[in-house]
Amino acid sequence: MNDHLPDSLVSIRQLTLTRGDKAVLDGLDWTVPRGTATGLLGRNGSGKTSLMHTLLGLIVSEEGTCTTLGQDARSLDDDANERLGFVDQHYQLIDWMRVDQHVHYVERMRARWDTDLQGRLLDAFDLRESAGLRVGALSPGARQRLSVLLALCHRPDLIVLDEPVSAQDPIFRKVVLDALRARVIEDGATLILSSHVLRDVESIVDRVAVLDGGRITIDAELDAMKESYQQWIVVGAATSSEEIAQLPFVISSERIGGALSLHVRAGEAERRELESRFSVSVEVKSLDLERLFPVLLGVSPKAVTA
Amino acid sequence: MVPFLCLLDRHSGEPVYRQIVDQVRFQVASGSLTAGDELPSTRAFGAEHGVNPMTVSKAYAELERIGVIERRPGLPSVVAAQRPEESAANVQEELRRVLRPSVTVVRQLGVEPEEAVRVLRGLLDAPDQPGD
Missing domain, CATH: 3.30.70 (Alpha-Beta Plaits)
Structure with a gap:
């Protein structure tokens, strides 16, 4: 499934991004090896979300290059988008749809949608009972689990998650983290995860990258x-x-x-x-x-x- | 394939690959894994324990380097045959690894070595005494 992919799913050189007169990212270099789960760590305001948005092509930087799935992040084509899964910090969903409609809506946009995986995640995330409810009526935890499900069922090669378990209780935290980890182990997916809860990061990542002062200051295997x-x-x-x-x-x-x-x-x-x-x-x-x-x-x- | 027990703690400060190496080595030294026993593939092991196959591969490479297992192209890895003197050395090495932290404590307490050995012997002679 990921045989045409480069060895580095993300490759960033000298990336600079300014907001007002402040450099959020400042000559940042970073490479994310294929098949690894990386925890992106940094203090509040260190630019983790900006960095994630840049590699997804949602923000365009002033200087430097960002290559995602072998393509310029500013102009990812349909194939690259099909290989991407993203969970936003605020897990934006369409509130007026019913849960089952929302799942079907995303499924129709995704050529590689795996209905078997969808069924397993609906059960694991305890969302099956909520199928007939409006998305807007879900609890914050259920909303967040739904957005994780929607980001995983097309079995993406690169999964980017910004605080994906912030609204989960300890039991669901583990369920969601295990589901993420399974994509890396079973599909060889590459995962980038940010979270302030270091225990969560530690339970699934192989690598840690530290974002500090607009640069990746440390990037290494957690074991090392x-x-x-x-x-x-x-x-x-x-x-x-x-x-x-x-x-x-x-x-x-x-x-x-x-x-x-x-x-x-x-x-x-x-x-x-x-x-x-x-x-x-x-x-x-x-x-x-x-x-x-x-x-x-x-x-x-x-x-x-x- | 032998189902072998491996308890991994991702929240310990010990690297995960190191935990795998130590536990396989211990089971070989204690005889619960013997020469020729097959190990699961890195993928199967990874799926079973929620570990990236690359991490398992790193552990297997280290186990091969220290002569505990044999990796065979296209075939399952197996526990390597060991000469009796090697087995004895492995048992000693395991003991050393487990007892080393105790040595630090003995030094910190300022206990004489003879006294420490006496305590250890006492514990060995009464292994099933609970709760001290």
Whole structure:
């Protein structure tokens, strides 16, 4: 199904987008490999939505290039649009239609619509009972699930989701995230997801891209990040040493009682060296995405004040 | 194909591929997977555990590199045959991995090594005592 696709479904070079006199995106470079699920992370106002809209061709940038599914994002053809699935932050739907009419309406626009998948998602998302209701009468959670269903049933190659589970309770959160993940595993779809809830992102992504200051500052496999960033609790005689905090692989350090807590970008070799050089003992704590994110953004504990 | 247990926690700080490597290695060391046992394809494993097949492939590549499994073109991967001394070394390596965090705690508590070994031996001699 995706045999004609390029290795990178999105490829962005030197993209600049200004709003008023402020550069929202500022010389941004980014490549999204095929078959991966990427979490697009950034603080409020960092430009995540603008970036998503740009790669879908909904916003045209002033400078730089954006190639989506191998085509210029500013002029995607019908074939490219058929391969795209998008869930907007505000999940726009047509309120006066009944749920079943709305599903049928979108189905008729999509050549690759999979009615079997539609049936499974109607059940999983608990929307079958609501088929006869007006879309406008649905709860926010049900509306959001409907918009996810509508973005998935044509089995798109590239799925872009802006906060797709923000209105879901914990049970439906998992159901929707599992449905998204299944598209990546079963269809080899490529997925770009933004969410402030890092646990949600962590449950389905393979990669993380951090948008900060108008650029993608970090873009790597989540596994690789978890492997290279660690927290070390350093205990021993020399822990007051400012020398430790100055080591090149130390990102930040903080004193906790008699111990020194470090965020490091290091591995076994560095740990052994530190232990023998300063005669200290190091306890390694791995970082989940929740604790990794501030470290990546560099807003974690302040520099040491020993 | 042997149905083998793999419990993955995406919210642990451990990389997912590393969790797969560790669990397969442990099951080989403990004998619940033996030479010639077939592993699921990366796709089947991915679908079963909700993991990207690329991540499974990375884990299998690492397992092959360290000699735990054998990947065969067009055929299922299998648990590699191991010489007895290799098996013994693997068991030791697993033990080392599991006990290493305890070593840090022992040092932090300032407990003498002999005392720590005595406690471990005590626990081993009374393995089924609940709740301490």
